Amino acid sequence: MKAEDMNQLQLVEREEIDDEEELFEAIDKLISQGINSGDVKKLQDAGIYTCNGLMMHTKKHLTGIKGLSEAKVDKICEAAEKIVNFGYMTGSDALIRRKAVIRITTGSQALDELLGGGVETSCITEAFGEFRSGKTQLAHTLCVSTQLPTNMNGGNGKVAYIDTEGTFRPDRIVPIAERFGMDPGAVLDNVKENCVITKTDWIRKSDHRIHSVSSSVYSLQVVDSVIALFRVDFTGRGELAERQQKLAQMLSRLTKIAEEFNVAVYMTNQVIADPGGGVFISDPKKPAGGHVLAHAATIRLMFRKGKGEQRVCKVFDAPNLPEAEAISFIYLTSLCFSSQVLISNPGESPVNMDCCFP
Incomplete structure (x- = not known):
């Protein structure tokens, strides 16, 4: 694909993404829940920019931010919980989230x-x-x-x-x-x-x-x-x-x-x-x-x-992947390394595939 076509395709994709639902809630939304803008600025200065990220911090860490008392932290966390669903979810909801x-x-x-x-x-x-x-x-x-x-x-x-x-x-x-x-x-x-x-x-x-x-x-x-x-x-x-x-x-x-x-x-x-x-x-x-x-x-x-010149990649640990290996046979071309990779899964016959692995 030509570089001009690729760049145009990327721009189209970015415009589509802007119309989709946001993946995270900005910390500024706390203001609509009655949180003072000055307290929101303190959270941003401490490196907290989203409500999702706020819920990942402990109360001890939040009270350590200069200018935030325990009462303010409790109020901020209560407001964030109204914006972000951070509690239990069903397995079906988790599967949808994985998409x-x-x-x-x-x-x-x-x-x-x-x-x-x-x-x-x-x-x-x-x-x-x-x-x-x-x-x-x-x-x-x-x-x-x-x-x-x-x-x-x-x-x-x-x-x-x-x-x-x-x-x-x-x-x-x-x-x-x-x-x-x-x-x-x-x-x-x-x-x-x-x-x-x-x-x-x-x-x-x-x-x-x-x-x-x-x-x-x-x-x-x-x-x-x-x-x-x-x-x-x-x-x-x-x-x-x-x-x-x-x-x-x-x-x-x-x-x-x-x-x-x-x-x-x-x-x-x-x-x-x-x-x-x-x-x-x-x-x-x-x-x-x-x-x-x-x-x-x-x-x-x-x-x-x-x-x-072989390089071997093995899945050493993963929650959802079987243990397997991919072996690359590398030779140098004018632009990059081309390779033919052998993948072998337990209980299956090896399969040869052509690919590129720089």
């Missing part, structure tokens, strides 16, 4: 089938593996495929990219965009990259990132990688407990972004050597971050190197 979930294509037919259609919104997808296993390359591909219209298995939105390792390469986006028939310049303009160098810097910028997501059409949040800064800022077993607590707080922010704004969160993770693996285990490595990170991620993908 709002968008699955963003990975650019690989076999990998999409492995994930049930692609990377899901409203949840965190973690990809862990050793260096040069394909985690960051998939992140770059998602930066492009997210901007495709929803009727082409895209997310029809912008991308927020948090780079903690200095591995974001805009020149890599160009050939991927051309492969999808999109204008590379327009694609790059819709990717907002933020390079953070310390954990404190990341936390300081997180509130601004939430504001950006709430005020614009974002469909994907990339974090590459989630554990790197925590492994640097906290050293030794003496600081392990504090590290895990800070990591849990940051993961909670990512979870709220995903659920509050129906955004897909794709984060990469490093691996560590497992001393307890023993000599009988061929690959004694496990994902970093421990149980805190394991429980925060909804879908966990394990990337590893295969023979030669």
Whole structure:
């Protein structure tokens, strides 16, 4: 498809989305429920921009905001409950709500089938593996495929990219965009990259990132990688407990972004050597971050190197996906990596599929 046609198609899709029901309720609607505009401004200054997000915070956190007493917090929460249905729902209602979930294509037919259609919104997808296993390359591909219209298995939105390792390469986006028939310049303009160098810097910028997501059409949040800064800022077993607590707080922010704004969160993770693996285990490595990170991620993908230029992606943990693998055979072309992927599900014969996995 030509770049001009693709850009026009995206604009048509965005106009249609504007007419649909809003996915979240802006915090300004509290004013219509009798809440003072000054108190609403205090919530916004604290990084709370929607009623949905307000209900995700504890009363202890809300009373810690300067100028908000317990009585005011109770009144604000009561008003928010009238706007947002945050209680129990039937399984049928939950199924209808799941229809709002968008699955963003990975650019690989076999990998999409492995994930049930692609990377899901409203949840965190973690990809862990050793260096040069394909985690960051998939992140770059998602930066492009997210901007495709929803009727082409895209997310029809912008991308927020948090780079903690200095591995974001805009020149890599160009050939991927051309492969999808999109204008590379327009694609790059819709990717907002933020390079953070310390954990404190990341936390300081997180509130601004939430504001950006709430005020614009974002469909994907990339974090590459989630554990790197925590492994640097906290050293030794003496600081392990504090590290895990800070990591849990940051993961909670990512979870709220995903659920509050129906955004897909794709984060990469490093691996560590497992001393307890023993000599009988061929690959004694496990994902970093421990149980805190394991429980925060909804879908966990394990990337590893295969023979030669093969890359293997395995569903390591997911609430609704079977354990399976996709193996890519990569060779370099003039624009991007083309690949033929083998997917194998338990109890089924392997199926060969042609696809592209940059």
